[in-house]
Amino acid sequence: MTSSPPNDADPSIPPRRRLRAEILIVLGLSLGASAVYSVVAIANRLTQELPLSQQTATINRPRDEREIFDLIYQVLAVFFDLVPVALVCFLLWSTARPHLSRLGIDGTRPWRDTRDGLGLALLIGVPGLALYLAGRAAGLTVTVVPTALDTYWWTVPVLLLAALRAGVTEEVIAVGYLFARLRELRWSPWAIILTSALLRATYHLYQGFGAFIGNFVMGIVFGWIYTRTGRVLPLVIGHIALDAVIFVGYPWAASAFPELLGLPA
Numbered sequence: 685m686t687s688s689p690p691n692d693a694d695p696s697i698p699p700r701r702r703l704r705a706e707i708l709i710v711l712g713l714s715l716g717a718s719a720v721y722s723v724v725a726i727a728n729r730l731t732q733e734l735p736l737s738q739q740t741a742t743i744n745r746p747r748d749e750r751e752i753f754d755l756i757y758q759v760l761a762v763f764f765d766l767v768p769v770a771l772v773c774f775l776l777w778s779t780a781r782p783h784l785s786r787l788g789i790d791g792t793r794p795w796r797d798t799r800d801g802l803g804l805a806l807l808i809g810v811p812g813l814a815l816y817l818a819g820r821a822a823g824l825t826v827t828v829v830p831t832a833l834d835t836y837w838w839t840v841p842v843l844l845l846a847a848l849r850a851g852v853t854e855e856v857i858a859v860g861y862l863f864a865r866l867r868e869l870r871w872s873p874w875a876i877i878l879t880s881a882l883l884r885a886t887y888h889l890y891q892g893f894g895a896f897i898g899n900f901v902m903g904i905v906f907g908w909i910y911t912r913t914g915r916v917l918p919l920v921i922g923h924i925a926l927d928a929v930i931f932v933g934y935p936w937a938a939s940a941f942p943e944l945l946g947l948p949a
Contacts (some may be wrong), residue, residue, distance in 0.1 A: 700869060706775065707865050711883075714768035714857055718887035725890035728824065737823040742893050744831040744846050744931060755838050762845045769853055773863040787860040788915025800913075801921025806907065809926050812898050817944070819894020826892045827945070830934040843931040851923035858884050859906060860916040877907035 698706065729739055741851070747757035776787070785792075819825030833839050858880050866876045881903025888899040906919050938945055 693945060699870075699925055702854075703865055703869055710772055710861065712767060713771070714853065715883060715887050719883060719889075722887050722890040727827050729890075729892075729946050733825060735825055736892055737820055739826040741826045742829040744833055744843060746833055751834075751836055754834070754849060755836070755842070758838075758842045758847065761814070762842075762849045765849050772857055772939055776861065776864060785863065786914075787856075788910075789799070789856070789860065789915065789920075790917070795924075797915065797917045799923055800918035802925055804909070804918060804922030805925040805929070807919070808902050809929070810920070810928075812902070815898045817842045819897075821878050822894070826890075828891050828895070830931045835935075841934055843876065844928055847851035847924050847927035847931055850927050851920045855906070855916055855919040855923055858903070859910050859919055863907070863910060872928070873911050877904060877911065882908050 707715075708858035711719075729736055732739070746754050747761070748754040748918050816825060816828070819833075820827065833842065862880050863876050864884070866879065867894055871879075885896045885900035888895045910916065910919060
């Protein structure tokens with residue numbers, strides 16, 4: 685008589701081999717692919733004659749010279765970047781009860797989640813800015829330009845959509861989904877937290893080593909909070925709020941403090 689694999693005891697949990705394959709496929713379609721491109725990008729930057737501190741990484745850039753097609757491409761990019769999120773929601777919905785509520789993605793405590801999320805944005809945002817400036821001063825971080833979009837009536841809404849995309853994609857996949865699946869593989873809590881943080885840091889590596897360190901720390905903080913609360917929604921809200929302020933406020937900051945941000949006066 686053969687013993688069944690541990691996951692077979694719970695019919696809602698897929699077999700280990702399927703879980704590993706599923707994780708690789710999901711990451712290959714989303715943040716894992718970004719991490720690979722980011723590693724190649726930093727290798728490219730380090731092998732150029734121009735020092736890292738004098739290079740630039742632009743996050744939100746124009747996609748076409750004509751306004752209407754730029755808008756169409758921007759919206760399509762956001763939509764299709766959210767498809768992997770829909771995929772992991774479908775996978776978790778198909779194999780788990782009570783579905784996504786086990787990740788804390790629900791509307792049971794909107795005010796508390798919003799308060800906690802905004803608190804996280806402040807907790808991460810201020811030290812993150814200091815680390816960015818320190819990284820640039822040390823020559824370890826490129827000049828990050830959050831947006832180079834032309835000014836149209838739709839520029840701010842598109843930047844808010846970009847912040848939404850980043851917050852939802854990163855927190856739902858790198859925290860909610862990955863934690864759920866690695867727990868089912870019986871990983872220890874800190875192994876999961878460090879793995880998630882390393883993934884987050886790696887797909888930001890194209891911005892330099894300061895961004896790698898900052899996002900690794902952010903990943904540890906977010907992962908630890910998630911293990912304590914079991915709620916992804918505050919992380920999503922905090923991430924969206926942080927990116928929205930950076931994206932929308934950058935043009936003002938660039939004109940007010942160009943030297944501080946490493947821009948020509």
